[in-house]
Amino acid sequence: VNLTTPALFRTYRTALDYARADRTELEELIRSAGFFRNKAKSIRLATKEIAELHDGKVPNSMESLVALEGVGRKTANVVLGNAFGTPGGVVVDTHVNRISNRLKMTNQRDPVKVERDLTKVVPEEDWVILPHLFIQHGRKVCSARTARCSSTRSAACAAGRRLRTRVRRPLAAFRGVSGSAPVRWMRYTAARLPTGLFSWHCRQLPTRFS
Numbered sequence: 001v002n003l004t005t006p007a008l009f010r011t012y013r014t015a016l017d018y019a020r021a022d023r024t025e026l027e028e029l030i031r032s033a034g035f036f037r038n039k040a041k042s043i044r045l046a047t048k049e050i051a052e053l054h055d056g057k058v059p060n061s062m063e064s065l066v067a068l069e070g071v072g073r074k075t076a077n078v079v080l081g082n083a084f085g086t087p088g089g090v091v092v093d094t095h096v097n098r099i100s101n102r103l104k105m106t107n108q109r110d111p112v113k114v115e116r117d118l119t120k121v122v123p124e125e126d127w128v129i130l131p132h133l134f135i136q137h138g139r140k141v142c143s144a145r146t147a148r149c150s151s152t153r154s155a156a157c158a159a160g161r162r163l164r165t166r167v168r169r170p171l172a173a174f175r176g177v178s179g180s181a182p183v184r185w186m187r188y189t190a191a192r193l194p195t196g197l198f199s200w201h202c203r204q205l206p207t208r209f210s
Contacts (some may be wrong), residue, residue, distance in 0.1 A: 004033045015056045017033040018047035042070025062088040075110065078167040081128040095138030102142065 007027050012018045018026075027040040046068040050058060052101040058079065059065055065076035081087035090096070096118075100106050106117035119195055122130055138144075 001033055006028050014048040015050040015058075019051050039070070045069035046071060058083065060084045060086065067104070075117070077115075085128075088125070089115045090122060090127045092118070094137065094144070095142075096131050098144060099134045099142050101140055111181055119135045183208040 003034055011025075011029060012021060021044060022038060023044065026043065027036050030036045030043075033039060033173060049068050050056060054064070059068075060080065062073075062076050062080065065071050066073060073089070074093060077091045079087050081091065092100075092115045093195070097111060097114050100114055100118060101109070105121055106114045108114050108117060109147060119127065159200065
């Protein structure tokens with residue numbers, strides 16, 4: 001997506017531009033993002049609704065956002081949290097779903113139910129940053145098939161727990177990291193610890209800060 005948007009944003013500047021875009025041209029611009037035909041259709045219809053019903057401005061409420069063509073709760077949460085700074089909940093994509101289950105922060109698979117569980121244990125001020133941290137961790141370390149920690153076994157978290165006696169947390173440095181306790185711990189371990197130790201620290205989040 002990040003590779004697709006620069007050319008897209010140079011070509012279209014307003015909601016009306018997108019609504020009036022040539023379908024074939026729009027599809028070609030977003031082809032690399034996958035499912036480009038369905039996405040192009042949703043973009044044109046949603047921006048038409050934004051132009052006609054919201055004076056060309058993206059609405060800032062969950063109810064209005066999910067009423068737009070192709071916009072679900074995940075996309076609405078992304079917009080509310082990152083564009084308006086007023087998150088309606090926690091963004092749950094495939095990485096957030098997987099990692100929150102591995103960390104035992106939820107035992108649900110349905111994104112709406114996962115979000116409900118996460119909002120109970122994650123402070124509201126961290127609803128925006130937590131998905132970014134989980135997504136980064138999911139891409140770099142805790143992948144879907146086999147987590148890339150120090151052990152070559154697929155049971156990455158169980159292998160990481162064997163490192164427990166070798167891990168020490170410098171409290172003074174940790175206290176200097178901003179955010180609530182779970183987010184500070186994620187930021188601290190992500191920035192300072194070897195990749196092989198990160199899974200063990202993530203595993204401790206639900207109990208360490210309960």
